[in-house]
Amino acid sequence: MLASFLAAAVALLPVLLMALSEIFASPSGGVALGEPDDAGYRGAGLALAAMPFLYIAAVPVCYAVGALLLSFRLLRFLRFLGGASAVAISLGVGIGVLLSASTGFGLSDVPASVAVTTLLCLATVLPAASCWWFFAVRPHNPSLR
Structure with a gap:
């Protein structure tokens, strides 16, 4: 269970870093009146406000995915990461x-949307899976590498 709490924190770390980098960056665009556009600040603020709720949702997901990968007997580190990659890619494609x-722009946006969400899923799932493996699998099987 501890591994799921730690893995959820590690999974949300890229989102936290992106939000913080947006807050500390200078405004990149402008609106019609010549004032700086604050959409990035608002988005980062929403991400930071949603972080506790995302964490609460991520803990059972980390536990479920880790238990699923263990049920497939993926005990070796690289096999575990391979299974986590398959989960991340399938989540990225689906999302x-x-x-x-829902955008209504046609099929031209599907590949870009799938590529971005798949990369984001891989950036969050692989570090979380590594953390989960080191805290849940490795201590019980020290001979595994």
């Missing part, structure tokens, strides 16, 4: 298709 279906 990307769902997000692009």
